[in-house]
Structure formats: structure tokens, C-alpha cells
Amino acid sequence: MAEEKTGTKKKDVVIEVRGLVNGFGSKILHDHIDLNVYRGEVIGVVGGSGSGKSVLLRSIISLIRPKEGVIKVFGQQTGEIEGAQMRKLEMRWGVLFQAGALFSSQTVAENIKVPLREYTSMSEKLMDEIAAMKLTMVGLPPDTADKYPSELSGGMIKRAALARSLALDPELLFLDEPTAGLDPISANQFDELIKQLQKALGLTVFLVTHDIDTLRAVTDRIAVLVNKKLVIGTLAELRKSDDPWIKDYFSGVRGRAALADMEEA
Amino acid sequence: MTLIESASAEPEAWFKLDRDSRTLAVGGAWTISESARLDRELNGLELSGGELAIDGSKISRLDSAGAWLLLRTRRAVEAQGGKVSRFDLPDLYQPLIENLDREQDAEKRKPRLPTGFRGRLYKIGRATIHGYYQGVSILGYLGRVTVETGEAIVAPRHNLRVAAIFHQIEETGINALPIVGLLSFLIGVVLAYQGADQLKQFGTEIFTINLLGVGLLREIGGLITAIIVAGRSGSAFTAHIGTMRVNEEIDAMQTMGLNTVDTLVLPRIIGLVIALPLLTFFADIMGLIGGAMMCYISLDITFPVFLRQLNDAVSVNTLMVGLIKAPVFAFVIALVGCYEGFQVERNAASVGQLTTRSVVEAIFLVIVLDAAFSIMFSVLGI
Numbered sequence: 001m002a003e004e005k006t007g008t009k010k011k012d013v014v015i016e017v018r019g020l021v022n023g024f025g026s027k028i029l030h031d032h033i034d035l036n037v038y039r040g041e042v043i044g045v046v047g048g049s050g051s052g053k054s055v056l057l058r059s060i061i062s063l064i065r066p067k068e069g070v071i072k073v074f075g076q077q078t079g080e081i082e083g084a085q086m087r088k089l090e091m092r093w094g095v096l097f098q099a100g101a102l103f104s105s106q107t108v109a110e111n112i113k114v115p116l117r118e119y120t121s122m123s124e125k126l127m128d129e130i131a132a133m134k135l136t137m138v139g140l141p142p143d144t145a146d147k148y149p150s151e152l153s154g155g156m157i158k159r160a161a162l163a164r165s166l167a168l169d170p171e172l173l174f175l176d177e178p179t180a181g182l183d184p185i186s187a188n189q190f191d192e193l194i195k196q197l198q199k200a201l202g203l204t205v206f207l208v209t210h211d212i213d214t215l216r217a218v219t220d221r222i223a224v225l226v227n228k229k230l231v232i233g234t235l236a237e238l239r240k241s242d243d244p245w246i247k248d249y250f251s252g253v254r255g256r257a258a259l260a261d262m263e264e265a
Numbered sequence: 266m267t268l269i270e271s272a273s274a275e276p277e278a279w280f281k282l283d284r285d286s287r288t289l290a291v292g293g294a295w296t297i298s299e300s301a302r303l304d305r306e307l308n309g310l311e312l313s314g315g316e317l318a319i320d321g322s323k324i325s326r327l328d329s330a331g332a333w334l335l336l337r338t339r340r341a342v343e344a345q346g347g348k349v350s351r352f353d354l355p356d357l358y359q360p361l362i363e364n365l366d367r368e369q370d371a372e373k374r375k376p377r378l379p380t381g382f383r384g385r386l387y388k389i390g391r392a393t394i395h396g397y398y399q400g401v402s403i404l405g406y407l408g409r410v411t412v413e414t415g416e417a418i419v420a421p422r423h424n425l426r427v428a429a430i431f432h433q434i435e436e437t438g439i440n441a442l443p444i445v446g447l448l449s450f451l452i453g454v455v456l457a458y459q460g461a462d463q464l465k466q467f468g469t470e471i472f473t474i475n476l477l478g479v480g481l482l483r484e485i486g487g488l489i490t491a492i493i494v495a496g497r498s499g500s501a502f503t504a505h506i507g508t509m510r511v512n513e514e515i516d517a518m519q520t521m522g523l524n525t526v527d528t529l530v531l532p533r534i535i536g537l538v539i540a541l542p543l544l545t546f547f548a549d550i551m552g553l554i555g556g557a558m559m560c561y562i563s564l565d566i567t568f569p570v571f572l573r574q575l576n577d578a579v580s581v582n583t584l585m586v587g588l589i590k591a592p593v594f595a596f597v598i599a600l601v602g603c604y605e606g607f608q609v610e611r612n613a614a615s616v617g618q619l620t621t622r623s624v625v626e627a628i629f630l631v632i633v634l635d636a637a638f639s640i641m642f643s644v645l646g647i
Contacts, residue, residue, distance in 0.1 A: 104612030120297060126304045133333045133365060150611045169297045169328035200364040201329060202357075 012039040013075075014172055014204045015060060020069035022055050029055055031228035032069070039171075042198055042205040044215045046249065047225030053208045054098070056225065057174055060206070061095055062086075073172070091119055093172040094165030098180065100157040102149040108135070108160045109145035115167045134163040139193060155186040159193075166197070173198075175207045179214050191217040212250070224249070278303055278331070287316055289338070292323030295331025303334050310338075317342050318351035327358045332365055406604050413526050414534060426532050433536025437498040438544055445493055449481075449548035452489055453555025456480060461564050470564050474571055475578035477556040482579055486549040487587045488635055491594040494541060495627035499602035502533055503623040506606025507616040515607070525607075534599040541595035542588050549587065586647060590638050594631050601627045 015037035022030040029052035037043050047053045058064040060071055062078040071078050076089055102111050112131040116122055122130070135144055138159040149157055158178060165173065178194065179187035195218050198205055209215060215222055215235065222238055224231045226245045231238070239250050278293035280303075295303065319339060321327075339349045354362060379387055417425050460473040506529055509515050518525055553575070560566040566574075605623035609615045 105614035121301045123301070123304060126300065129337065130300075130330055130333060133329065137329065137365065148612065166329070169330055196364060200361040 013037070014039050014073065015206065016070075016072040016075075017060065018070045018072075020056075020059065020071065021067045022052060022059055022064065023067060028228055030066075030225075033225075033228075033230045035223060035230055035232065037204060037206060039204055040202060041220045042194075042207060042218050044207045044209055044219035044222045045225065046209060046215065046222060048245065051225045052228075053225055054176055057176055057206065057208050061090075061093065061174060087119075091115075091168050092170055093174060094168065094170035095174045096158070096162050096165045096176060096178055098176045100149070100161035102157060102161055102164065104149050107146050107148055108140075108152070108163075111149075111160065112164045112167050115164070119168060130167070131163075134166055135160075137166065137197065138163045139189070155182050155190070158182065158190065162193075166201075169201070170203070172204045172206070175205060175209075177209055177211075178207070179209065179211045184213075187211065187213065188217075190214075194218050280307070282310060286318070288318045288320055290320045290323065291335065292321075292325070294326035295324055295334065296326055296328045297330035300330040300334060303331070307334060307338055312338070312342050312345065312347070316348050316350045319349060319353070320351065321354040321358075324355060324358065327354070327361065329361065329365065332358070332361050336362065336365055403604055406607075407600065410526060410530060410534065410600060410603075414531060417531055417535070426528065429528070429532035430536045430539075433532050434540045436501070437494060437533075437537050438540030441494060441497060441540075441544060442547065444497070445490055445544050445548050446551045448493060449486060449489055449552040450555035452485060453477065453481060453552035453557075454559045456485070456552070457556035457559035458563060461560070465564075471566070471574055473560060473564065474556070474566070474574040477553065477560075478575050478579040479583060481552040481556070482549050482583045482587045484587065484635070484639075486552055487545045487590050487594070488631070490541065490545045490548045491591070491598065491631045491635075492628055494537070494544065494595070495598045495631060496624055498537060499598045499627040500620050500624050502599065502602030503606040503609075503620045504616060506603060507609030507619055510607065510609045511611055511613070511616065513611075530599075530603045533603055534596060537595040537599040538592045541598075542591040545588055545591040546584075549584065582647070586642060590635065593634060593638075597630045597634065598627045601630065 013036050015035065017033060017035040019032045019034065020030050021028065021032055033056075045053050045056060055064060059066045060073065060078070062071075065079060073089060074092060076085070078086075078089070081089065102108070103114070106114070109128070109131045112134055113127045116127045116130060131145060132142060135142065140156060140159050140163070144152070144156065144160065149160070152160060162178070175194070179190050182190060191214050194205065194207075197203065198218070205218070207214070207219060219235070221232060221234055224238060224243075224246055226243055231241065231243060231246060233241075235250075238246055241247065278291075278295045278299040280289060280291040282289050293299075319335065321335065324331075339352060342349055352362075457473055457477055460476040461470055464470050464472055464476070506515070509529075515525060518528065557568060557571045560571055561568065602623050605619045605626070609619050
């Protein structure tokens with residue numbers, strides 16, 4: 001049913017944030033922010049170091065309880081539901097943590113099988129096949145399956161972690177700085193991969209990043225965390241913004257280089 | 266059966282094989298929640314060679330698990346020499362299938378371990394080689410630490426970390442006083458009670474004090490202290506150094522030119538070598554107090570009588586024989602603790618494994634050394 005609706009009703013809200021306040025002690029990070037994320041879009045969240053990008057992500061996936069405000073994911077208010085309902089909701093999203101967060105005592109294949117084993121009654125053989133398929137999907141060679149995370153390079157760890165977060169075929173994917181710490185070539189490949197998977201699987205992606213190239217390559221809209229508020233728009237809109245931080249961000253040396261050919265276009 | 270319940274409004278996944286037109290019609294929501302059932306049912310399907318058409322136009326929802334099942338079916342047909350003439354899917358899901366179909370044909374990976382008898386043989390061989398290298402490695406480590414400790418004692422260097430040594434004495438010695446004191450007090454009580462019980466039968470209760478004095482001072486005081494410290498401080502050494510390895514702190518120290526033996530190992534070894542004899546002495550005294558109390562309660566031997574009999578029973582030599590072993594135990598405990606810490610690999614499980622191993626090895630070595638000391642003393646006639 002939900003699927004059929006998407007055809008007619010374009011703006012199906014997946015994440016809805018209303019009046020969110022977050023902070024530590026007396027320091028306020030988010031001051032009553034609102035955000036809508038629609039089905040099938042890729043939204044990028046940027047902001048200075050310490051502006052609370054990761055905190056925003058963590059409060060949406062309810063790792064952090066916000067001080068105030070309402071967060072709804074797939075129409076369900078996180079923090080209000082618990083137990084089985086929460087688990088059901090958690091199955092519909094996948095999270096790629098900044099450092100991968102693969103379980104270090106298990107091989108890559110076992111890592112991918114963890115959610116499958118927990119939530120489905122698949123046979124061992126099918127789980128093996130699915131794990132191998134996910135690895136291919138994220139562009140890792142088949143022999144990675146038997147390796148331990150300590151035997152992988154940084155880029156491979158990110159890909160393996162992405163494979164794990166895709167294990168249950170989530171509709172919504174959270175990525176926390178997916179390209180941080182990767183060389184530019186790997187970062188480009190990762191951008192490409194995310195775009196491809198997003199298209200193929202029809203994912204909604206919530207992306208926290210620092211990387212202007214990534215923003216430009218994969219996002220539909222961008223939310224900038226500045227002065228404890230969110231400024232939301234497309235890349236072209238944001239580049240016309242008067243806010244000094246946003247201006248700096250997109251027209252600094254790095255920003256200009258990354259966006260150079262957009263000028264000509 | 267499955268924990269995932271399909272959304273109630275979604276039609277269930279189904280497939281139908283029409284043998285006459287050789288068409289496999291599939292439809293419904295082919296998603297991960299249905300995949301366990303579909304997997305079983307598809308496996309039961311007889312797909313002999315020949316042409317087959319897969320008609321997926323009735324599919325209402327498809328995710329990668331469902332797509333994989335379809336692809337797998339197609340491959341199974343092709344592997345049996347058949348051909349898939351048609352493979353229809355709604356346009357929406359074409360990219361997904363194309364994405365999955367790329368370079369999936371990579372050759373089957375081999376399992377890492379051989380199975381059966383060969384697997385067992387492989388494991389034995391691997392363990393043997395591992396044991397050999399472990400032995401060589403710990404011997405090399407012992408050599409390095411001995412040389413550096415010797416150098417530090419003979420010619421104290423400016424870089425000997427005095428503050429760190431005192432910190433270790435506090436950690437391993439002073440902080441261990443309550444537990445060591447309590448346990449040895451209880452051991453004294455038990456020893457006195459059991460000794461008194463037996464010796465009463467011969468009317469020689471007074472020799473309970475001899476048993477207590479010699480037993481505690483020569484053997485039990487030192488042994489119990491060493492075992493407590495191995496469990497308490499040896500494990501702490503391994504866990505601390507191991508966690509530093511996991512965090513790449515050891516690597517960072519090496520790149521800064523800091524000698525890890527100087528900074529991490531020597532303070533621990535020297536600290537424990539100083540602390541353990543003192544702890545042993547403390548344990549001896551607490552054990553005797555416990556014994557004296559028990560003697561008073563169950564045998565009515567007063568404290569002055571206890572002391573007079575103890576004076577006859579033991580000499581300074583008895584105490585020294587017990588204490589002389591303590592620095593050796595301390596050296597072994599600290600050495601094993603630090604060595605195992607450096608063996609930690611960069612994962613969380615490894616810290617736990619090696620901490621366990623370090624405690625077991627330390628206690629094992631302490632008891633073996635104690636036996637060796639006993640033999641040595643009896644040969645020397647002490």
C-alpha cells in the first residue's frame with residue numbers, strides 16, 4: 001500500500017523533526033530545529049566541527065534522547081514507542097557509523113549475518129549467499145568474507161560496514177561521514193557506490209559529511225547546521241545564501257575547487 | 266516463524282511454475298521477510314534443463330534479498346544447461362537486478378580451514394608451531410627485559426621512571442593490602458583450626474603453633490600472596506598494555522622514540538619486585554594473627570604463650586626462606602603480564618583472551634618455581 005502511495009503522493013515524509021532541542025549541560029547544540037526528509041531523497045547534513053551533526057543523527061536513531069522536540073521516523077515517534085515496535089522500526093533503517101563499527105571478533109561475513117540471524121529465520125546457506133551478494137554489491141572481492149576487520153584497509157572497512165547496514169534491505173540509510181579518512185579516489189568511488197545503491201534500492205539517505213564533493217555528487221538537498229539552526233536548500237540555493245558561515249563554506253578554496261565546473265554550467 | 270511480519274496490506278509473495286508453457290510466474294512482495302520461506306520452496310522446485318521464462322510482471326515489491334532469489338533461480342537453470350528465454354520485471358526494479366547481476370560470477374571462495382581429519386591435523390600442527398614460536402618469543406623477551414633491568418640496576422639511568430615505579434608500588438602493593446591481609450588472616454585461622462583438630466588427638470596441641478609458623482612463613486604466606494597478585498596485578502598489566510595496543514598508543518610511543526620497555530615494563534617489574542616481598546611479610550604477620558586468635562579461642566593458648574612457642578619454632582631463617590622467593594615470583598608475574606599485553610592484537614576479544622592467559626601462565630609459573638625452590642632448599646639443607 002505504502003508503495004502505491006509513493007507514486008501518486010510525491011512527498012512522503014520519512015523523517016520528521018519538530019522543535020528539536022539538544023545540548024550538553026547548559027550548552028545548546030540545536031535550538032528548536034525542524035526538518036523533513038522525504039522518501040527517496042538524499043539529504044546531506046553539514047556544519048562546522050562540534051556543531052552537532054552527529055548528535056542530530058544520533059537523536060534521530062534514538063541513541064540520544066533529545067531535551068525537547070518530536071522526532072518521527074516512518075510516522076512513528078521515537079522515544080514514545082519501545083520493545084517490539086522499536087525493533088521493527090530499527091529493522092527499517094541501516095546505520096553506517098563513522099569508524100565502521102564492525103565487530104572485531106567476527107569475520108566480515110559473520111558481521112553481515114548478525115542482523116540476518118537476529119531478525120529472520122533464513123537457512124545458513126541463504127545467509128551465506130546473501131552475505132556474498134551484499135559484498136559484491138558494495139564492490140568487495142569475495143575473499144573478504146573470511147577476513148577479520150583488522151585485516152582490512154580503511155576503505156574496505158567502510159564498504160564492509162555499508163554491506164552490514166544494508167543486510168536487512170532497509171528503506172532508510174544513515175551515513176555518518178562515509179568518506180572521511182578515505183583517499184580522494186576511494187571517496188569518489190564510495191560516492192558513486194552510494195548513488196548507485198540509492199537508485200537501485202530506492203533508498204532514502206541521511207548523510208552527514210564534511211566533504212563538498214560528496215555533497216555535490218550524491219545529495220538532492222542540503223541541511224546546514226549553523227548558529228544552532230538548520231538552513232535547508234539545494235546546493236544552488238545555498239550558494240546564494242547571505243549567512244557568513246555558509247558563504248565561507250561553499251566559497252572557500254576547497255569549496256570553490258569542488259564546485260568550479262558548476263560555475264560554467 | 267519469522268520475526269519480520271510483512272506489512273498487512275502487502276500481498277504475500279508467490280510463484281507458480283507452469284510446466285506446459287515452461288513459465289515461472291512470480292508475484293507479490295518479494296522481500297527479505299518472505300525470503301526464508303521462498304528459499305525453502307524454491308529449493309524444492311524441479312527445474313530441469315530446457316528453456317524457461319521468468320515472468321515477474323506481477324511483482325509488487327522487490328528488495329535485494331528477493332532479487333537475489335530470482336537471480337539464483339535463473340543461474341540454477343543456466344547451470345543445468347537450460348536457458349532463460351525471458352526475464353520480465355517492472356521497470357522500477359530493473360536497476361536493482363542489473364546492479365546485482367554484475368560480476369557476481371566470481372569463483373567460489375574456498376573455506377579457510379580444511380575439514381575432517383585433515384582439519385584436525387592442521388590444527389595440531391598450527392598449535393605446535395605456535396607453541397614453538399611463543400616459547401622462542403617469550404625467551405627473547407625475557408632476555409631483553411633482563412638485560413635492560415640489569416642495566417637499570419647497575420647504572421641507574423636518568424630515564425628510569427621513578428614516579429612511575431612509585432605509582433606501581435601504590436597500585437600493586439598498598440592497594441592490595443586489604444585483600445591480601447584479609448585472605449591471609451583467614452588462611453591462618455583455617456590452618457590453626459585444622460592443625461589443632463588433628464594434633465589434639467596426640468595431646469600435642471601446642472605444636473599447632475610450629476605448624477602455623479613454619480607453614481605460613483616458609484610456604485603459604487608467599488604462595489597465597491603471589492597468587493592474589495598474579496590475579497590482581499598481572500591481569501591489570503596485560504589489560505592495560507593490551508588496550509594501549511588496541512588504541513595504537515604503543516605504536517605512537519615507538520614513533521616518538523620512547524622505549525616501551527623503559528616506560529611500561531621496567532616500572533611495573535621494579536615496582537612489583539619491591540612491593541611483593543613487603544606484601545608477603547604483611548601476609549605472614551596477618552596469617553599469624555589469625556592463627557593466634559584461633560589458638561586462643563579453640564585451644565586457650567594465650568598470646569604470650571603463643572609468642573614463646575613461636576620463638577622456639579621459627580628463626581629469622583624461616584622467614585627469609587619465604588621472603589627470598591617473593592622477588593622472583595614478582596619478576597615472573599610482571600614479566601608474563603607485560604609480555605602478554607604486548608601480544609594483544611587490534612581487536613576487543615584479544616584483550617580478554619590474553620588477560621586470561623596471562624593470569625593462568627603466571628599462577629602456573631609461580632607454583633612451578635615454588636616447587637623448584639623447595640627442591641633447591643632441601644638439597645642445600647636449609
